[in-house]
Amino acid sequence: MTNRFRTKITDMLGCEHPILCGGMQWVSRAEFVAAVCNAGAFGFITAESFDTAEHLRAEIRKMRDLTDRPFGVNVSMVPEFGVPDRTIRFCEVICEEGVLAVETAGRSPEPLMPLFREAGVKVIHKITSVRHALKAQALGVDAVTLVGIGSGGHVGLDNVVAFVLIPQAVARLDIPVIAGGAVANGRGFLGALAMGAEAVLMGTAFFATQEAPVHPNIKQRVVQAEETDTSLIMSSIKNPIRCVNNKLVADVLAVEARGTTLAEILGLVAGGKGKLAYQSGDPDTAPIACGQVAGLIGEVKSVARLVEDIITEAGQLLDRLNRLAG
Ligand SMILES: Cc1cc2nc3c(=O)[nH]c(=O)nc-3n(C[C@H](O)[C@H](O)[C@H](O)COP(=O)(O)O)c2cc1C
Numbered sequence: 646m647t648n649r650f651r652t653k654i655t656d657m658l659g660c661e662h663p664i665l666c667g668g669m670q671w672v673s674r675a676e677f678v679a680a681v682c683n684a685g686a687f688g689f690i691t692a693e694s695f696d697t698a699e700h701l702r703a704e705i706r707k708m709r710d711l712t713d714r715p716f717g718v719n720v721s722m723v724p725e726f727g728v729p730d731r732t733i734r735f736c737e738v739i740c741e742e743g744v745l746a747v748e749t750a751g752r753s754p755e756p757l758m759p760l761f762r763e764a765g766v767k768v769i770h771k772i773t774s775v776r777h778a779l780k781a782q783a784l785g786v787d788a789v790t791l792v793g794i795g796s797g798g799h800v801g802l803d804n805v806v807a808f809v810l811i812p813q814a815v816a817r818l819d820i821p822v823i824a825g826g827a828v829a830n831g832r833g834f835l836g837a838l839a840m841g842a843e844a845v846l847m848g849t850a851f852f853a854t855q856e857a858p859v860h861p862n863i864k865q866r867v868v869q870a871e872e873t874d875t876s877l878i879m880s881s882i883k884n885p886i887r888c889v890n891n892k893l894v895a896d897v898l899a900v901e902a903r904g905t906t907l908a909e910i911l912g913l914v915a916g917g918k919g920k921l922a923y924q925s926g927d928p929d930t931a932p933i934a935c936g937q938v939a940g941l942i943g944e945v946k947s948v949a950r951l952v953e954d955i956i957t958e959a960g961q962l963l964d965r966l967n968r969l970a971g
Pocket of ligand 1: 670693771797
């Protein structure tokens with residue numbers, strides 16, 4: 646019999662399983678996010694994949710044709726750029742369209758909170774330290790996702806592993822804590838719940854699924870990667886991002902080692918390079934965000950099988966633990 650893991654987060658978001666797919670620029674579009682939600686997990690369309698707020702609105706409406714399950718929108722920001730008008734327009738559309746939840750990331754959601762509160766949108770803020778989680782709680786967010794140093798994408802500057810971050814956050818916060826990253830199977834899922842998390846949030850594991858709109862060559866690069874095959878780029882400008890090792894990452898690291906500027910780094914990594922690589926399949930021309938958890942991913946599964954395998958394995962592990970404890 647398959648277990649059901651009912652938590653504060655499944656109750657808050659109305660999803661079957663406490664498994665969230667973090668927003669992924671260019672990847673988290675309607676078809677893919679609908680597959681995530683239809684599999685019983687909860688996904689976020691990524692606003693930054695769209696040129697305008699009206700394109701985001703169309704994608705939200707498309708989502709409603711593809712699933713009757715609830716879903717969210719990811720609003721990613723860059724600390725140096727504040728909250729641009731474009732981000733505010735995205736948020737207005739999210740509110741107007743009655744989206745259930747947002748995943749905010751990159752900087753404090755403080756300026757956006759009145760908008761979300763008035764529209765009744767749940768706010769899940771993604772951060773990399775307990776310090777920032779406490780600040781987010783004081784702002785009135787509904788839940789926080791804590792991302793450890795091994796995760797894919799932005800990992801912050803504190804260099805704390807998830808195994809320490811999650812229990813610490815659970816002990817110090819009143820709002821639900823979501824374990825962000827480093828999970829790809831039932832072991833990580835159950836471990837996170839045992840540490841007190843109310844859900845897990847995965848990026849890399851969902852990126853390597855059949856439904857992700859990414860060229861098979863790129864998925865293979867992630868599937869073949871061992872846990873030691875990722876690097877942090879952009880540490881020199883205090884915005885480290887964990888990516889799978891490739892030629893572009895080596896070039897960026899070389900430039901950073903000799904000393905560089907924000908403009909030079911942005912010249913190497915920005916400009917929609919990820920979007921182009923996901924289409925062309927050249928795994929060496931873009932920064933491909935990827936967590937150390939790639940070392941645990943051995944095949945490209947469907948989204949439904951990924952979710953199902955996690956829940957089934959977690960149930961078996963729970964039986965084992967109960968036997969051990971008995
Ligand atoms: C390919 C890729 C793209 C990502 N893009 C974004 C993004 O645009 N915004 C964001 O908040 N997080 C982004 N992330 C981070 C994920 O939402 C999630 O926090 C992270 O992947 C969790 O760690 P894991 O990869 O170890 O599962 C991305 C991650 C990956 C793998």
